[in-house]
Amino acid sequence: MKLFAAGKKWNKYFVAGLIMTGLAVLLGVLGLFWTPYSTTAMSAAERFAAPSLRHWFGTDNFGRDIFSRVMQGMSTTILISAAVVLISGAAGVLLGALTGYFGGVLDEAVMRVTDAVNGFPSILLALVMISILGNGRQNLILSLGIVFVPSYVRIVRGEYLRLRDADYIKRARLMGVGRFRILFVHILPNILPVFGVSVMIGLNNAILAESGMSYLGIGVQAPDASLGNMLSDAQGYLQAAPWYALAPGLVIVWIVLGFSLFGEGIRRQME
Amino acid sequence: MIKIENLSVAFDGPEVVKNVSLELKDGEILGVVGESGSGKSVTALTLMGLVAESARVTSGKIYFDDTLLLEAGKPRDKALYRKFQGDRMSMVFQEPMTSLNPTQRVGKQVDEVLRLHTQLDAAERKKAVLNAFASVGLKEAETVYSSYAHQLSGGMRQRVMIAMAVILEPRLLVADEPTTALDVTVQNQIISLLQDINRKQHNAMLFITHDLNLARRICHRIAVMKDGCVVEQGETEQIFNQPAQEYTRRLIEAVPSRLKKRKSVQLSSEQEKDIVPVVQVRDLSVFYRDAGNSLFGRKRRHCVVKNVDFELYPGESLGLVGESGCGKTTLSKAILGINREIEGQVLHNTLRPQMIFQDPYSSLNPAKTVGWQLQEPLRARGAIDGSQEMTKADMEEAAYDMLRRVGMEEKYFHRRPSQLSGGQRQRVSIAQALITHPGFIVADEPVSALDVTIQAQIMELMRRLQQEMKLSYLFISHDINVVYHMCDRIMVMKDGRIIETGRTEEIFGAPREEYTRLLLAASQDRNKD
């Protein structure tokens, strides 16, 4: 059960995931404060410069440095995804714990909704939410946050349902331990590894959803750079500047792959 | 004649079977006994050619008559083995439910043996399968033929497995704990069936078990295994009466056998009848609600425990025996207030009775240290009545003290359950249950998941603590022999009712009910005949 028991070797998934996500997060955080070039300064002379030592990822149709814009896009994407996971994860744990442990009418109601929502493509639900709430960064976070709650509820609820009848929990009840202490002191530490894995998956889903929606033009809006809307701009210049599309696209793949390796690493580390 | 010569098997690490040599003659039942991890199953699976691919045979040979089946250093000849498997040698496993393919009708699964090894056409095969079903005592063979495993009872499934194994009258039958997953009365029937088959088909049988009583009843010869080695082998009675090895002696000693004298605790006697009972149960019935589709169908209430009456006196241990599904656990939960769907009365005269469970692996919280878990009951008690406010240091001291009393060193205080063995976990469970001095403990099969030698230690511990701390036990077990050694009085339960209650000597000496007699006979050490 323990993630870092003494003498346990770190598996390669874990290490690879840690390095990949670590680098991505580092660049993203750095991108909040500093980029090599301005992300908005245009230069007609440097349109579509191929990748070089000066411009690692080349320049775009306005002569902007793509690497700088990718850094900005990474911070946008990572920040939005982290906020989404924070909202949906916290709500998911609370709802999942209460419904899984206590059952009853609340459970029934929450499960109906969760089942219905889980069956749907998340991007479709987010689309509906956005069309109700309107465009904008906060609305994007809110809609994705709400859309992903059920996936956590399902996992957390399942774990609570399983552990509710574990012998050690029965015994805790017999000892007279209070309900909320059982919920959050006795059971919660036991589901953290599983929850950790689902947070990694959730981060990925959030990243994919955010960049997908920004690509479709209903997420982060220009002139703010996001990996998704950069791709949508770049698509028009595939012939002239393929690197323009490759850079943000591969960065998304990099981040997503990193998180899934990290999640897989946690899962294997538990065994 | 089947011969295993100097067999050693290793997986990734060290050898788990070391230099094992065994011989089996036609018509002979050879018992291989030992505790879990002794290498008995690996030996059998290697013999059958069914051991996992990662296993390496590091030394030895296996002969089937004159055929060399397996030799160290050479890869397993799978084509050769396939000719023998199912035809000349076959195996019956412990878990009939999982050993049958869940999505294939059981008739088809037996049929497959015939398809593989005979030239019979479909109609002949079906007839042969039905005959085989009839011969292993399955009534309505046709219905069984077209059933899926989950539609049959445990006993029927095991009969199907046996039919599958013996349909071609193999020379060698390997039975790996074939009755461990079954109820005692069913166990008895399956054992008789295997003995019948052994007599009729005159095949050699390798019988693997952890249950020494059972081995004594049916085996002609016995091999005792420990840590991958055969420590001793010989004629059954000779092994039991004059064990040559210290380990064998310890093993036999540890078995709760009725041939041995009871160490009676004797706290409650007839004169003490007027003391206040620890628990009084009056006309208690317990119900179970269907957890079906609550939106549509209405929940139905089944009565699982019917009109139970008894009381438990201070210092007494009361045994509750019966087969699985008879309502033992449901009753115990109702007594402790975990199950609230009850009618009737339960009166407690102790504070906060506690429970000890069967599975040492799930009765401790994997995320918390031993010390934390021992103190939790004290914290919980403090939070509720407040009267016995303890300081942190007091709690810690109490926890250390309790740890010592259950015979564990202080260094375990900071360990987590995953770092403890099964026996140690059960000790911690007991310590945790007793730390608030509850007076009354419900023990639900507390030693059933443990190896015999550990079992004996835990029983000894429970008896000692009972005297030291003036405890009353409600001791639930399916194992009559364990109850015999642990309890002063016994209740026999069947289909939710207590059908017989009496002092241990009375129940064992002169059972009134037919069912009790059946239970007793099923767990006999030796056949009467």
Place this chain on the structure above:
Amino acid sequence: MRYLGKKLITLIMTLFLVSAAAFLAFQIIPGDVVTSILGTEATPEREEQLREELGLNYPPVVRYFHWIADVLRGDLGVSYRYSKNMNEMMPVTELIGDKLPVTLWLAALSLLLIMAVSIPLGVLWAKSKSRFADMLLGVSTQAAMAVPAFFLGILVTYFFGIVLKLFAPGGYVSYKKDFWGFLGYLLFPALSIAIPKIAMTARFLRNAMLTEMNADYVRTAYGKGCSRRRVMYGHVLRNAMIPVITFLGMIIAEIVAGSIVIEQVFGLPGIGRLLISSVSTRDLPVVEILILYITFVVIFVYFLIDILYRVIDPRISEK
């Protein structure tokens, strides 16, 4: 049979609830439809007239029942955005009519690709004893799952379209004009949807098979003298396919989601693209109908999967 009835009732109830939720949710959207159609310059009389025409003067609940009754009669309402000509509004039916086949063909082609590739791949992977193949497949499927659909679409466009010139990006041919040309063009977007799902399904099937291969009944089968081949195809595969079927059911919902994005990438005139443009222009009647439609498809697929599941897994059909 009773089970089927129960399931049907649940299905209808879910549809009813989703349609009501979708309809009412759009009622709370700020902004006036009439103004957005006519612009701010229109006369109050014209606005009132349009309000009357669109039935906007009733309370929401009444309007919902009007709407659902119309939908059941086959009248899906009119688009706020598109019009046939100056005086005639565009019925949603017509708007959707010629876009539906594009999306359906895209989904069908993707599903076909997924099943045709992932099932053999998963089986071979589970059977393979080569450590190298195992690692290669492990890494490549993991990577394939990390590629977002739209980026994959762009990559496919770049490699197959621009570099290899196997198709002309943006050169969509209508199915009415040239059906095979249409399918040929559709192959590439379908591939973009399918690749990550193939990776997922193959992994899932492989894991399911490995789990089954460790089951006790497999040992029993070997004990009978079955060959590895016989154990694989006679026992393991069927049992491993049971969870895979549920998995494929969930994949179908994701194919629908994938097509929304992929249609945009490849410029396909399907309902996904219509949905996006209707969302951004707030063409509510169209959005509502599309949501209802997609909901219906998804729920119906789950319904079918559920039935199929019961047919092939005897353990459930009992209860």
